[in-house]
Amino acid sequence: MAIEHHAPPEHELDTIDINVNVGPQHPATHGVFRMVLTVDGEVVTDLDPVIGYMHRGNEKLPENCDYRQAIGYHDRTDYLAQFNTEHCYVEAVEKLTGLTPPDRAEYIRVILAEFNRISSHLMFLGAFGTDVGLFGTSFMYAFRDRETIQDMFEEVTGERMMFNYFRPGGVAWDLPDDFDELARGVLSQIKRGIKDIDGLMMDNEVVLVRCRGLSPVSREDAINWGLSGPMLRACGIQHDVRRADPYSIYDRFEFDIPVGEQGDVFDRMTVRFDEIKQSVRIIEQALDQISEGPIMVEGMKRILRAPAGEVYMRVESPRGEYGVYVVANGSDKPYRHKVRAPSFCNLSALRAMSIGQYVADVIVILGSIDIVLGEVDR
């Protein structure tokens, strides 16, 4: 145990640790996450995370749907990175069925998934500012830029949240005619907008004081805890599924993998911030390379049957390694369907990262993990 409890000497006031219940309704828990803190004054001596308030059976339900119907459930797991999760699932089904989507569909998927990464990281930066104590200003600045992306998604898919746009074998329909112009406009807005966020968050002395050196995680611990995504890269490990195990067409793009130094909260924030810039790079290359062509495999049947077999597909979602494990038995439905949720795995390190920290810092540490409860509870 981190904190040593000495028996109080005589003639001194005895103190007790109290339990503080944070959540499931609390402004800083990012949804319906609950943690029971044991605090000794301001210092947290124990933390008990309680999850499951948002469990909806997103892993079991697809087993009763055919392969196409299950796409919507992936929108609902990680509801801030819907395209990334859809991407993972449709790639898994394509691996099972042996479909190869046409080039244009792959480009559309990559462009939209990278835009979604930007939108998710902007959401993180905004919400994280609120956790550190900014009174909504970071939120409004981040949402100004995120809104342009969201509007673009609406233009493309007709939805703002549950897109349901990728299909095994391609995408549902083609992009709007003016998409290139639209996307480049959004990119220039983001490039301008992140400068404001840079000044407001990365260069803010109070943020520096609060976040630098807070709960550093060593490389060994990061690997042992199964961290992934920005949490892992903040520790200095250059692991990105887009590079380590290239899927889709990510091997065609040039991009850097930003890493941190000591894995503290500030590094996690800067890694995400730098990833926005890298995503912009990828999108710009993809917009230059994309060409006209079919968006769906020729001659798709109405009912998609996968031959018996199993597949594990993983992608780099904004929160880390998002994986889908599908077992097929030859019917039109998955026999077994399992999701590896990155924020669930990252969240498992919360207790070890929080013990010995101040109450105020636990909120910041939780914010820095960037959990999405839909994905943690599934």
Next chain:
Amino acid sequence: MILGMIVDNVWLDALIRLGGVAMLVPLTVIVLTWVERKVMGRIQMRLGPMRVGPYGLLQGFADTIKLLTKEDLRPTTADRWVFELAPFAIVVPIIMALVTLPFTADILIRNLTLGLFYIVALQGLSIVGFVMAGWGSDNKYALIGGARAAAQLISYEVPFILSILAVAMVAGSLDIGIVVGSQDDTPFIAYLPLAFVIFMIAGLAELYRQPFDIPVAESEVVGGPFVEYSGIRWSMFQLGEFVGMVLISILASLIFLGGWQWPIGGDVPEWAQAVTMAIKTVAFILFFMWMRASLPRLRVDQLMAYCWQLLLPFAFLQIIINGLALAYDWPLWTLTVMSLIGAGALVYLTHRAARQSGVMNQPTGVSAQQVGSVL
């Protein structure tokens, strides 16, 4: 002289003036809540209240009516009298401090010869209300908030008082009238920039505003001592907060920016004095709102470390500088030079502490590697 002596009877005169202030205070707060929301909205690229009245002007009144008619809840396990009296313990001292706070040479209730001392003493009293609310609510968030408020008060109050003391030394009096009167040519901010910087930082802490809104931290303790309050009692906390902001702003204008004297001099009509004061006060209020919208929150131990390790020594430095300059009758510009150097050093050290942080975030000396075994 619009307010020389309203009626002949001294007591009646004081009562009328008190009544005037008592009516003005809620009105000011109602307007200020609207202003704050508009200013924050502006900074955050939104409109702020727009629905009630033109430009949402009546929003504050609508909110007040809502709060007045709302049910006044009390948790069954709360310590009844402590819980119910806590809002008064916060509001009453702050409003009492207004008794001796002049707005212009004649718009005031009563001038006391120990006015500055009186104001500082009453300002410090409102902490009792925070601790009462924190304890009486029987809520752990409130308890943590109340304890934080007490810890915070101890650390900011000393530099705060010392910075005011520096002013009193140069002016040679604790009487606010004399303090303002001695700033005819030059406001004290020119002689005491270091004291001004300390006053502003400690003042932010006094008001529990960002970056020092630690006791009421919305994202941690969800309002701290106020968490169990509703309706009229909650709005009294709000009242205390805003009146406190007005009080600090007026005080800062009076003792550092030359009050109604500078730059227009003493023998101008009453309205010119009032306008001068209003401009200065509003500037300070807007400064506090600006800070609120653009700074995150420090941690309570960081605030304490900052106050004890940086603000307090520099506040003493200002006192020593004052003592030297006044005892040896050095010209006042030497005071300016020394204080300016001190202010520069304080700002530099603050900046350096922020940039070289990282060590401060290891509260119990436990690294993640050590707690790895907990899993």
